Amino acid sequence: MSIKLPGIHLPLRGPETAVPAPRMHLLQAAHRPAGRPELKRRHIWELANTFHCSVIGTCLTTAELRQILLKAKLPGVEKETDHELHARAVLLAGKKDVPSKLLQKALDRRHHSTVAQFGRARIESELRALWSAAVENAEVPGAYWAVLTHAQTSEELARQAFGEVHMLSHLVGAANRADIRRLRDLETENAALQEKMARQQRQLRDAVVSRDATIASLNDMLGRAITAGQQTPGPERFGGESHLTAQLIADLRRKLTSANARCERLESRVGTLSMESEHERKLRRRAELGEQELRAELEAAERTLGCVLPAGDQVEADLPDLAGSTVLYVGGRAHQIPKLRGLAERTGAYFTHHDGGMDDRSGLLEAQVVRADAVFFPVDCVSHNAVAVVKRVSRQFAKPYVALRSAGLTSFAAALRTIARRRNGPSPDGQSAAIGFAG
Numbered sequence: 001m002s003i004k005l006p007g008i009h010l011p012l013r014g015p016e017t018a019v020p021a022p023r024m025h026l027l028q029a030a031h032r033p034a035g036r037p038e039l040k041r042r043h044i045w046e047l048a049n050t051f052h053c054s055v056i057g058t059c060l061t062t063a064e065l066r067q068i069l070l071k072a073k074l075p076g077v078e079k080e081t082d083h084e085l086h087a088r089a090v091l092l093a094g095k096k097d098v099p100s101k102l103l104q105k106a107l108d109r110r111h112h113s114t115v116a117q118f119g120r121a122r123i124e125s126e127l128r129a130l131w132s133a134a135v136e137n138a139e140v141p142g143a144y145w146a147v148l149t150h151a152q153t154s155e156e157l158a159r160q161a162f163g164e165v166h167m168l169s170h171l172v173g174a175a176n177r178a179d180i181r182r183l184r185d186l187e188t189e190n191a192a193l194q195e196k197m198a199r200q201q202r203q204l205r206d207a208v209v210s211r212d213a214t215i216a217s218l219n220d221m222l223g224r225a226i227t228a229g230q231q232t233p234g235p236e237r238f239g240g241e242s243h244l245t246a247q248l249i250a251d252l253r254r255k256l257t258s259a260n261a262r263c264e265r266l267e268s269r270v271g272t273l274s275m276e277s278e279h280e281r282k283l284r285r286r287a288e289l290g291e292q293e294l295r296a297e298l299e300a301a302e303r304t305l306g307c308v309l310p311a312g313d314q315v316e317a318d319l320p321d322l323a324g325s326t327v328l329y330v331g332g333r334a335h336q337i338p339k340l341r342g343l344a345e346r347t348g349a350y351f352t353h354h355d356g357g358m359d360d361r362s363g364l365l366e367a368q369v370v371r372a373d374a375v376f377f378p379v380d381c382v383s384h385n386a387v388a389v390v391k392r393v394s395r396q397f398a399k400p401y402v403a404l405r406s407a408g409l410t411s412f413a414a415a416l417r418t419i420a421r422r423r424n425g426p427s428p429d430g431q432s433a434a435i436g437f438a439g
Contacts, residue, residue, distance in 0.1 A: 026051075026148070026158045041119070042149040044104050045096045051148060051158070052093040054165050056086060059107055059145045063191035065089055068106050072099040107145050114142030115149070124152055131161055138292065140165060167380050186284045190277060197273040204266040211259040218252045320420030323348030327419075328372035330365065330390055331356030331382030332407045340412055347416055356386035369393040374400050374419045378407035 026048060044055065056065065062082045069077045069085060072092075077085065092099040108115060114134075121127045127147055134143030147153055147161050225245050327349045329340055337353055344351040354365050356377060366389060369375055375390050387403075394401040400422065404411040 026153065026155050040151055041115075042151070043096075043100075044093050044107065044149075045100045047093075047148060049094050051162060052090045053086075054162060055107075055145060055148065056089045056093060056103075057169075058165055059111065059141045060103075061187060061191075062086075063187065064106060064110070068102050069099065072102055074099065111142035111145050114139070115146045118143070118146035118150055121150065121152065124154055124157060127152055128157055128160075131157070135164060140168065182287055183284060186280055186287070190280045190284070193273055193277045193280065197270060197277065200266060200270050200273060204263065204270065207259065207263055207266060211256070211263070214255065214259070215252075218248075218255075222248060222252070319343075319347045320417050321348060322416065322420055322423070325349045325373040325419075325423070326352065326371060327416075328352045328354065328368050328375045329412075330354045330375060330377040330386055332378055333381055336407060336409070339409060343409065343413060344416065347420070349416075354386070356382040365389050366393050369399060370397055372399065374402065376402045376404055376412065376415055378404040378411065380405075381407040 026042075044052070047055070060068075062085070065085055066077065069089065074088070077088075080088070089099075089103065093103055094100070118127065118130055121130060127150055131143055131147050134140060144161055144165055148158060222245070225248065322344075325348075327344055329337070329344075329351065330353075332340065332353075341351040341353070352368055352372065354368055356365075365386060369390055370393060375394055377387060377390055379387075390401050393399070400419065402415045402419065404415055
């Protein structure tokens, strides 16, 4: 399954799915070309297998992927689910064959302008600047394909791009489910309308060709009938053939009128479908702009809260009471940890932290979960392995764990209140954090 952000198509991964090892190589060992010209772009089958999943899910829509696999004449494509199509495409991308070449052509055609823009970069610093600008402007799909296939992309830059795309998939999946569902429906409906319009256009073209052929055939038949009548003497035979000719002409006129009416109906239908397709595109664009505005408002709220928190006494009265509790925060961003610690300690709780990164130490994390009274982790900044350990140990020892929407202060503050309500009484409906309790 995959999802979309403004201009972004991302694969959704469950929290139990393992993340590829961070020390990945950009190129597959079997496809490392010797003596490659300095600025020749890489092909998709030359990329390491760890990149194929994110490239297929981010840089192509589900409708485009299905059309590519249908064009490759693979059996069973019509009945497969979106997830099955994605898994099959990921496997095919690593083999230099007809399907992978079709994927390469489709990706290059879809992101032609961005690939050309990145192609003008000659050193890694220019590539890094272009990638950062694309992420800032939410133009990730084309930039991700362009940077991975650029000849000057280093292993470090490839890992950075892979990590940012991976974390974006978590953020999108946790915070924008309703918008994603709407965008996905719009995308499917738009693809169906495009296919229907193409089918109507083919039918219209076939009808016109058939009409012209029928008219030509009937004109030929009429000419032969008239010639035969002129060559036949005798008033009786001439009168009989004239009657047959009149009937033939009347029949031809009826068929011509029917063909013209059918063509007019088809033209009208094509025009209606074009208008509906344009309307759906406008609705999708409006939803994308709304999502961008909400994201900007959330970031502004995070910055404002970060400035207000150090005031101390002004926010003390509004904080929940967690005196005597130990809270464990897994993952997050390093510069946010001191503020998170300060916020937790103002509630009376004892704050502990585990980085939850790729290099997580599962033994230490398990011990910290056992000692904690509640565990928190942001879904946009934590490894899959760390989440799996937290859930497994929490269920085993009946510890509550909270999946935070983001690594910001607002999500953590809301989660502290939720845990305090759980501790002091029943939790009301409408809470923003996802909480798991064993038992």
